[in-house]
Amino acid sequence: MPQIDFWYSIGSTYTYLTVMRLPALADKTGITVNWRPFSVRAIMIEQNNIPFSGKPARTAHMWRDIERRAPRYGLSPKIPASYPLEEFDLANKVAILGQQEGWVQDYTIATYERWFEQGAPAGSEPNLSASLRAIGQDPDRVLAAVESTDCESAYLKATEDARQLGIFGAPSFTVGTELFWGDDRLEDAIDWAKSQKTTTS
Amino acid sequence: MPQIDFWYSIGSTYTYLTVMRLPALADKTGITVNWRPFSVRAIMIEQNNIPFSGKPARTAHMWRDIERRAPRYGLSPKIPASYPLEEFDLANKVAILGQQEGWVQDYTIATYERWFEQGAPAGSEPNLSASLRAIGQDPDRVLAAVESTDCESAYLKATEDARQLGIFGAPSFTVGTELFWGDDRLEDAIDWAKSQKTTTS
Numbered sequence: 001m002p003q004i005d006f007w008y009s010i011g012s013t014y015t016y017l018t019v020m021r022l023p024a025l026a027d028k029t030g031i032t033v034n035w036r037p038f039s040v041r042a043i044m045i046e047q048n049n050i051p052f053s054g055k056p057a058r059t060a061h062m063w064r065d066i067e068r069r070a071p072r073y074g075l076s077p078k079i080p081a082s083y084p085l086e087e088f089d090l091a092n093k094v095a096i097l098g099q100q101e102g103w104v105q106d107y108t109i110a111t112y113e114r115w116f117e118q119g120a121p122a123g124s125e126p127n128l129s130a131s132l133r134a135i136g137q138d139p140d141r142v143l144a145a146v147e148s149t150d151c152e153s154a155y156l157k158a159t160e161d162a163r164q165l166g167i168f169g170a171p172s173f174t175v176g177t178e179l180f181w182g183d184d185r186l187e188d189a190i191d192w193a194k195s196q197k198t199t200t201s
Numbered sequence: 202m203p204q205i206d207f208w209y210s211i212g213s214t215y216t217y218l219t220v221m222r223l224p225a226l227a228d229k230t231g232i233t234v235n236w237r238p239f240s241v242r243a244i245m246i247e248q249n250n251i252p253f254s255g256k257p258a259r260t261a262h263m264w265r266d267i268e269r270r271a272p273r274y275g276l277s278p279k280i281p282a283s284y285p286l287e288e289f290d291l292a293n294k295v296a297i298l299g300q301q302e303g304w305v306q307d308y309t310i311a312t313y314e315r316w317f318e319q320g321a322p323a324g325s326e327p328n329l330s331a332s333l334r335a336i337g338q339d340p341d342r343v344l345a346a347v348e349s350t351d352c353e354s355a356y357l358k359a360t361e362d363a364r365q366l367g368i369f370g371a372p373s374f375t376v377g378t379e380l381f382w383g384d385d386r387l388e389d390a391i392d393w394a395k396s397q398k399t400t401t402s
Contacts, residue, residue, distance in 0.1 A: 047256055047258065047259070048251075048255065048256070049256060049259065050249075054249065055248055055249070055250060055369070057248065057367045057368070057369040058248070058250065058369045058370070060367060061367065061369065061380055061382050064380070065381075065382070065386070068389065068393075069389075166258045166261060166262065167258070168256070168258040168259045168262065169259070179262055179265070180266075181262050181266070184385050185266070188269065188270075192269075
């Protein structure tokens with residue numbers, strides 16, 4: 001089955017659009033998606049890639065663009081959402097644990113929904129515990145596991161994997177070494193995956 | 202008739218895709234397009250918006266992305282094109298004169314074609330004279346007119362108009378005060394223009 005890797009950080013604004021529409025799109029197109037949380041913030045700082053801070057015109061367009069595009073995906077975000085996230089790394093380390101334990105997709109959707117549609121920033125309370133409870137995970141257990149397990153090293157490893165693929169922003173999509181950046185390239189990535197003659201799963 | 206303003210600088214890479222596909226798309230959709238050259242470079246410098254210089258990962262993706270998208274528009278660019286342009290301002294001041302005299306669209310297409318498809322940078326020779334001759338303009342007359350007329354002030358005025366609209370990159374499209382950034386938002390801008398109940402022409 002064709003597959004794509006979906007590289008993202010909870011904290012990226014355009015990733016909201018991708019997260020909320022990807023499961024249905026994957027079903028419709030028959031694509032397997034590997035959800036790959038990483039720290040886009042670490043990479044963007046390294047690369048001096050600062051899209052919004054201190055750039056009011058670009059920031060205003062970003063929010064307006066998301067607001068205009070959301071309805072076509074059946075979404076009704078409250079724009080602008082709280083940005084940037086205070087607990088960026090915690091939000092993403094929980095996702096890393098979710099990837100290890102099999103609930104990364106459900107958690108990511110739950111926390112983005114609360115962030116963009118209910119006004120509660122991801123990674124902070126009440127979003128964090130509410131999102132975990134909503135997907136059947138115990139917040140106390142998860143937060144302890146995030147601190148006590150190898151989440152930190154797995155997070156660094158995921159970020160290094162992204163760096164090696166040439167990823168510089170989020171959301172990004174890879175099919176082998178072919179890189180696509182931006183929610184608006186999701187369909188391109190899916191088309192690319194489906195056009196590959198040989199895929200292994 | 203619905204209309205959009207197309208804001209661009211000769212020197213922007215993604216603008217190649219827009220320039221080459223816009224006339225046919227405008228015909229097909231019944232949209233009037235006002236071609237508005239300005240200095241995106243001046244605005245980006247002011248805003249510390251540096252997308253590619255010193256950013257190899259992002260630059261590599263930009264070229265690959267253009268290369269992947271070009272065939273769907275029937276285009277065959279030689280990637281990467283020479284970048285950045287040495288004669289950015291001259292290329293765009295000629296466009297300003299073309300706007301005043303009615304040949305801006307033809308000149309912009311001619312010079313992008315030579316830049317992206319024949320390897321000759323826009324604004325420099327042999328591209329500049331060849332592009333002008335190809336559209337029936339005398340290079341000597343044009344270059345003298347660019348120096349002797351109010352092209353410089355018109356160029357500054359166009360850039361200020363763009364700034365006032367919140368434009369921060371190119372290509373951009375405006376419908377009234379509604380701003381769309383990027384070649385991949387051209388269809389959104391056209392849809393927006395067609396959805397407006399009242400248009401004046």
